[in-house]
Amino acid sequence: xxxxxxxxxxxxxxxxxxxxxxxxxxxxxxxxxxxxxxxxxxxxxxxxxxxxxxxxxxxxxxxxxxxxxxxxxxxxxxxxxxxxxxxxxxxxxxxxxxxxx
Amino acid sequence: xxxxxxxxxxxxxxxxxxxxxxxxxxxxxxxxxxxxxxxxxxxxxxxxxxxxxxxxxxxxxxxxxxxxxxxxxxxxxxxxxxxxxxxxxxxxxxxxxxxxxxxxxxxxxxxxxxxxxxxxxxxxxxxxxxxxxxxxxxxxxxxxxxxxxxxxxxxxxxxxxxxxxxxxxxxxxxxxxxxxxxxxxxxxxxxxxxxxxxxxxxxxxxxxxxxxxxxxxxxxxxxxxxxxxxxxxxxxxxxxxxxxxxxxxxxxxxxxxxxxxxxxxxxxxxxxxxxxxxxxxxxxxxxxxxxxxxxxxxxxxxxxxxxxx
Numbered sequence: 001x002x003x004x005x006x007x008x009x010x011x012x013x014x015x016x017x018x019x020x021x022x023x024x025x026x027x028x029x030x031x032x033x034x035x036x037x038x039x040x041x042x043x044x045x046x047x048x049x050x051x052x053x054x055x056x057x058x059x060x061x062x063x064x065x066x067x068x069x070x071x072x073x074x075x076x077x078x079x080x081x082x083x084x085x086x087x088x089x090x091x092x093x094x095x096x097x098x099x100x101x
Numbered sequence: 102x103x104x105x106x107x108x109x110x111x112x113x114x115x116x117x118x119x120x121x122x123x124x125x126x127x128x129x130x131x132x133x134x135x136x137x138x139x140x141x142x143x144x145x146x147x148x149x150x151x152x153x154x155x156x157x158x159x160x161x162x163x164x165x166x167x168x169x170x171x172x173x174x175x176x177x178x179x180x181x182x183x184x185x186x187x188x189x190x191x192x193x194x195x196x197x198x199x200x201x202x203x204x205x206x207x208x209x210x211x212x213x214x215x216x217x218x219x220x221x222x223x224x225x226x227x228x229x230x231x232x233x234x235x236x237x238x239x240x241x242x243x244x245x246x247x248x249x250x251x252x253x254x255x256x257x258x259x260x261x262x263x264x265x266x267x268x269x270x271x272x273x274x275x276x277x278x279x280x281x282x283x284x285x286x287x288x289x290x291x292x293x294x295x296x297x298x299x300x301x302x303x304x305x306x307x308x309x310x311x312x313x314x315x316x317x318x319x320x321x322x323x324x325x326x327x328x329x330x331x332x333x334x335x336x337x338x339x340x341x342x343x344x345x346x347x348x349x350x351x352x353x354x355x356x357x358x359x360x361x362x363x364x365x366x367x368x369x370x371x372x373x374x375x376x377x378x379x380x381x382x383x384x385x386x387x388x389x390x391x392x393x394x395x396x397x398x399x400x401x402x403x404x405x406x407x408x409x410x
Contacts, residue, residue, distance in 0.1 A: 020369065022376040027345030029379075031372045036363050038353060038372075040346025 005095035007081060007088055009062065012096040014055040019092060021049075032092060039092065044069070045083060055096070058084065109185075112139040116205075117213060117264035118276030118321055129201055129279050131314075141185055141212055143204070148178050148190045156364040162207075164364035169211045176200055179208050184215030202302065205279050210262055210357040214367060219265040219374045220357040223327070224282065225258035225275050226250045227318035231325030232275035233408055234263050235387075236355035241330040242389065245288040246404070248311070249397035252292055256318040257282060262357060265324060265378070273324040273378050280317040283308040292397055326383040326408050327351065332391035338400070339388045340407045348379040351386075383408065 005011065019039075021030035028046040030039045041049055047068075051061060062080055066073060087093040112120030114130035121130060122139035151170045155163035163170040171179040176195040180188040187208050191200060210220040223236035224247035235243045244260055251257050259278025267273050289296050289309050299309040329351045333339065343351060352375045353359065362368040385407065389395060395403075 020372065022373070024349050024376060024379040025345040029346050029349045029376060031368065033369070036368060038349075040349065042345070 005088075005097050007058070007084055007095055008097070009057075009059045009077060009081070010098065011058050012055050012098070013052055013058060013061070013084060014094050015049060015052045015087075016092045016094060030092075032090075035091070037090070039090070048080070048083065052093075109138040109140075109142055112137050117209060117218070117259075117262070117278055118266065118274075119212070119216075127201070127204075129205055129281060131280055131317075141187060143187045143189065145189050145191070148180050148188055158360040158364055162358075162361060164361040166364075166366050167215070169215075169361055169365070171203070171207055171211075173199075173203055173207075176203055179203065181208050181211040181215070184212055187212065198300075198302070206262060207358070209264075211361065213262075213264050214358060214361065214365065214371075217266070217367075217370060219267070219273070219352075219371065219378065221263040221265055221327070221352070222261065222355045222357045223263045224260045225263050225278075227256045227258055227322055228325065228405075228408060230408055232258055232322040233325055233404075234275065234327045235330055236327060236351065237330035241332070242288075243330060244282050244284055244308075245292070246330060246400065247282050248284055248288060248292045248294065249400050251282070251313065251316055252397055253401045255401075256316055257313050258318050258322065260313075267374060267377055271377055271381065273381060274321040275324050276321045277318055280313045282311050282313055284311055285309075291394060324378070324382050326385065327378075328404065329355070329384075329386045331386065331388055333388040334391060335388070336390050336393065338390065338395055338403055340385055340403065341388075342383065342385045348384040349375055351384055352378055 018034045019030045019032050021028050026043045028041040028049060062076055065076055084093060088095055110122045112133045113123050114121040114127060115133050116130040119140040120133055120137050122142045124145055151163045152165050155165040155170060158164045161171050161173050168180060168182045175192055176199040177192055178190045213220040221234060221236060223234045224243045225232050225234045226247060235246045237243050247257055247260055258275050260282035262278055264276040264278060265273050283302060285308050294311055296309050299311060302308045302310060362371045
């Protein structure tokens with residue numbers, strides 16, 4: 001599945017619903033039921049995956065993470081966009097960008 | 102042709118926790134000890150054509166919901182259905198040895214998949230803590246490690262195909278497989294296994310077939326640990342426990358016939374089984390020095406120290 005939208009701090013994102021997953025220790029392992037690909041998320045990525053079960057703006061997600069992790073804002077934004085970018089490329093994320101009026 | 106038997110014939114053999122009927126002598130599986138209907142019936146005859154809804158899953162296999170058709174060049178065509186039927190159409194030049202290997206490996210693993218087992222490509226031994234299974238790429242030393250344990254007095258459970266099933270309480274059991282293991286000539290020499298009377302597997306680098314009758318556990322055991330074998334350039338053997346998705350990956354990578362699960366509609370079952378296993382058993386990697394051999398006794402002692410800890 002090709003990425004539908006480019007991803008920025010103002011994008012709205014929500015995780016795809018064609019995956020099932022379970023935790024092994026504190027990491028989430030998932031199978032994509034459409035492609036049969038498997039994904040493993042480390043504990044922080046697992047936390048992020050849980051926070052994107054409902055649509056959320058990337059900037060708001062970043063603010064939430066800053067409250068919970070000892071990380072600088074710049075680094076948080078950069079790493080979050082990189083992770084979400086990978087998920088978008090794999091087709092396991094839905095991205096909606098607002099159209100400028 | 103009907104798809105079901107009204108009255109299954111009496112079993113002639115047992116393996117992987119199932120009773121089997123063979124219409125020809127099959128010395129590799131253990132004979133049944135009591136009279137019972139066969140869970141799996143093996144038949145010789147002409148096979149129907151590959152069903153049009155089947156998906157080609159490997160070079161030789163075509164899988165659909167209830168059936169897997171294997172067409173193994175020069176050996177046989179085999180149709181495995183519903184977890185209870187194996188139909189064989191031999192090629193004229195196919196040897197009984199190649200056919201037997203195909204039945205003990207590929208065909209048996211499909212039967213297990215269809216019955217909801219988790220078939221792992223590995224060798225298992227019975228220990229005081231439960232079943233311990235060794236997985237690894239071809240040549241990583243699964244059978245040699247098994248042979249080392251047998252030499253130290255352990256009973257084997259299986260070689261090559263490990264039949265695991267989760268019970269209703271989520272406990273994973275390993276069922277006894279075929280009472281033999283295969284050793285390459287180097288390993289046979291290191292383990293001081295006399296080979297003059299043993300038959301050899303031509304298809305597998307002339308490995309020796311070592312009968313294990315009398316040194317196989319006859320009951321299923323709860324699975325305690327899975328070890329993934331590989332080599333490294335260090336001079337020491339290293340055992341490292343795995344965590345999280347690494348545990349899952351080891352189980353996934355060494356699942357037998359994993360490419361057929363989706364076509365058989367079993368991929369979510371397999372996924373859930375792998376997760377349950379990963380969460381209940383110990384999974385660790387064992388790296389052996391690539392240069393230099395570890396004495397069988399030392400190998401067993403080091404692995405023992407890990408699973409008994």
